[in-house]
Amino acid sequence: MLGRTMTLAEAAPKTEEVPLRRNRNFQFLWAGSALSILAERFSAMAFTLVVIWSGGSKVSAGLVAFAALLPMLLVQLPAGVLVDRWNRRRVMLVCVAGRLVGIASVTAAVAADRVWIPHLAVVAFAQGSMTVFYQLAERATVRSVVPGSQLPAAMAQNEARGRGANFVGHPTGGVLFGLTAYAPFLTSTVFYLASLVAMLRLRTPAQAPGKRKGSGVGAGLRWVWQRRYFRTALLLIAGSNLLFQGMILTLQVVIKEQDRSSAIVGLIMAAGSVGGLVGAVVGGWWVRRMAMRHIMVVAHLAWALVMPALIFTSQPVAFGGLFFTTSLIGAATTVAGMVYQLRITPDNMQGRVGSVVLLLTSGASSMGALGTGFLLEAVSTRQAFTVMAAVMGLLAVVTALTFLGRKAAEDEKATDGMGNL
Incomplete structure (x- = not known):
């Protein structure tokens, strides 16, 4: 059983307490990050759209999507350690400037009709890598510019910002x-430039030097691995995220084969973003009423029931409804999982454990993009959706067998002595 951990409010540094709307540094941090997220969202889907609509192969589209998501696999763990050692404001500035230069180069190449797949892949990988560093640095910086009592409200505003950016950007x-x-x-280039201006106005307190010994990635990996219940849940969520990334790429191909506008893809993704907003609200209600193991079972069973409908529909409105539903379930489950992880993780392990969680849950998306590209070369889009639905059904069965037994209940109660969140 773990010892008592500090709450977020207790762990945050003491700063002068003013309303968040009058907290100059928080407002610059929030605005600069909002502009940066919007810039990333505007261009994220365009990378694969350029390949598909210019006549490139489905494998090429999958490779570019894979390059954009690969940093979630390769960069998360070292970034978590380095962000604690380096000046976080400087990390954010370098990341915004680097993404600005990379996206500007793609703008020039596409405008000149000089699209080159390796160039797109390199820029997508670089943008993804710097986004990982930026997100970790920004999350840690919030704790230094906001009083502990206001930290929950600040994080809620940040979550709403990300969901809103998805809704607008896609x-x-x-x-x-x-x-x-x-x-x-x-457009992304312009937004990155505006973000850079906002971040230059940000002032943060002096940062204590990060420890170089005993604070590597291995500690976080060991902590997660030693908790069977927790690591099993992470692996199952990673599997479902892999399938969701495959759904997105397959949807783009379906819309292209129907000879519809690329804007339709964005509208369907927007429906998913609205579902995510609703799910974030539902998650707060859900987590107070159900044990985490039961949330896992309900979520995977719901996904398994919804995903087969992708096989039998071809209408954008129906796709939008399905993406709304899967995103709602996903966001609610994410909120529950984040609360659970914060409660069971010691304060001095939050960063490293968080990077392991992101590696497993988000990093799987890169493998989903790559695998789907090859799958779509071998089978039709309907057959691809069939494979994804079948795999999700298998994950639902495994989840039910794993988390409905007495052993799962004992494991959950043994984790910091808590059975319910």
Whole structure:
């Protein structure tokens, strides 16, 4: 059983307490990050759209998507350690400037009709890597500019910001691509520039030097691995995230084969973002009423029931409804999982354990993109959706067998002595 851990409010440094709307540094951090997230969202989907709509192969589209998501596998763990050692404000500035230069180069290449797959893959990988560093640095910086009592409200605003950016960025990126292929990249360049200006105005307290010994990635990996119940849940969520990334890429191919506008893809993704917003609210209600093991079972069973509908539909409205539903379930489960992880993890392990969680849950998306690209070369989109639905059904069965038994209940109660969240 773990010893008592500090709450977020207790762990946060003491700063002068003013309303968040009057906290100059939080507002610059929030605005700069919002602009940065929007910039990333505008261009994220455009990378694969450029490949698909310019006549590139499905494997090439999968490779570019894989490159964009690969940093979630390769960069998460070292980034978590390095962000604790380096000046976090400087990390954020370098990441914004680096992404600005990379996206500007893609804008010029697409505008000049000089699209080169390796160039797209390199920039996508670089943007993804710097996004990982930025997110970790930004999350840690919030704790230094906001009083502990206001930290929950600040994190809630940040979560709403991310969900809102998904809602605005994906459909707008699709619409801009429909106007001209370089438009989403040009828009991202402008937003990164605005983000850089905001971040230059940010001032943060002096940061204590990070420890270089005993604080490596191995400690976080060992902590997670030693908790069977926790690591099993992470692996199952990783499997479902792999399938969701495959759904997104397959959807793009379906819309292209129907000879519809790329803006339709953005609108379907927007429906998923709305589902995510609703799910974030539902998650707070859900987590107070159900044990984490039961949330896992309900979520996977619901996904297994919803995903087969992808096989039998071809209408954008139906796709939007399905993506809304899967995203709602996913966001609610994510909120529950984040609360659970925060409660069972000692304060001095939060960063390293968090990077392991992100590695497993988000890093699986990169493998989903790569595998789906090859799958779509071998089978039709309907057959691809069939494979995904079958795998999700298998995950649901495994989840039920794993978490409905007495052993799972004992494991959950043994984790910091808690049976319910």
